[in-house]
Amino acid sequence: GAGVSQSPSNKVTEKGKDVELRCDPISGHTALYWYRQSLGQGLEFLIYFQGNSAPDKSGLPSDRFSAERTGGSVSTLTIQRTQQEDSAVYLCASSLARGGGADGYTFGSGTRLTVV
Amino acid sequence: EDKVVQSPLSLVVHEGDTVTLNCSYEVTNFRSLLWYKQEKKAPTFLFMLTSSGIEKKSGRLSSILDKKELFSILNITATQTGDSAVYLCAVLYYGNNRLAFGKGNQVVVIP
Numbered sequence: 001g002a003g004v005s006q007s008p009s010n011k012v013t014e015k016g017k018d019v020e021l022r023c024d025p026i027s028g029h030t031a032l033y034w035y036r037q038s039l040g041q042g043l044e045f046l047i048y049f050q051g052n053s054a055p056d057k058s059g060l061p062s063d064r065f066s067a068e069r070t071g072g073s074v075s076t077l078t079i080q081r082t083q084q085e086d087s088a089v090y091l092c093a094s095s096l097a098r099g100g101g102a103d104g105y106t107f108g109s110g111t112r113l114t115v116v
Numbered sequence: 117e118d119k120v121v122q123s124p125l126s127l128v129v130h131e132g133d134t135v136t137l138n139c140s141y142e143v144t145n146f147r148s149l150l151w152y153k154q155e156k157k158a159p160t161f162l163f164m165l166t167s168s169g170i171e172k173k174s175g176r177l178s179s180i181l182d183k184k185e186l187f188s189i190l191n192i193t194a195t196q197t198g199d200s201a202v203y204l205c206a207v208l209y210y211g212n213n214r215l216a217f218g219k220g221n222q223v224v225v226i227p
Contacts, residue, residue: 043206109158
């Protein structure tokens with residue numbers, strides 16, 4: 001596709017339920033990132049995929065968070081047993097080259113998750 | 117602890133004013149500094165700065181990096197209401213290729 005696509009754009013879930021957020025990066029982009037943005041805060045790194053290498057999971061806040069990337073393309077971020085503090089906008093970004101290249105990273109429009 | 121600090125956190129200006137946004141950083145393994153504009157949800161890329169003292173320019177926006185004093189400036193001249201947004205500064209690390217973001221500069225331009 002022309003840009004990074006994320007779905008759903010909005011998700012309201014009850015505390016304790018599991019949610020899956022999807023990111024479809026730009027075709028051919030080898031690097032994929034997940035970030036989280038809480039109200040009034042900067043973007044917080046969650047996880048990074050680069051090609052076929054093992055992902056950098058060092059930003060995941062707890063073991064309730066996991067992510068996978070199938071076939072080097074689509075990625076799914078899963079949050080189990082959601083808590084209210086998980087409420088945030090979850091942003092995905094992709095880039096063609098390691099380090100973002102000359103054009104930096106392209107972000108999707110995000111998924112706004114609200115846990116009630 | 118690595119830090120990316122932006123100032124001012126928010127400001128309100130009138131159309132036609134000039135805005136200067138600051139981003140200072142204290143990080144190890146610095147590779148580049150990036151600026152993004154965030155209007156609704158998706159940050160859009162503005163500039164990537166790697167070398168000191170070389171100004172990057174795009175229309176009314178310009179930016180420069182000082183690697184000795186560890187800061188960058190984003191300037192917006194002749195501001196328009198469409199410049200209202202949060203401007204995000206991020207540092208790219210060597211090695212893990214991670215972006216570390218500041219909290220952003222919220223700019224409101226009033227007619």
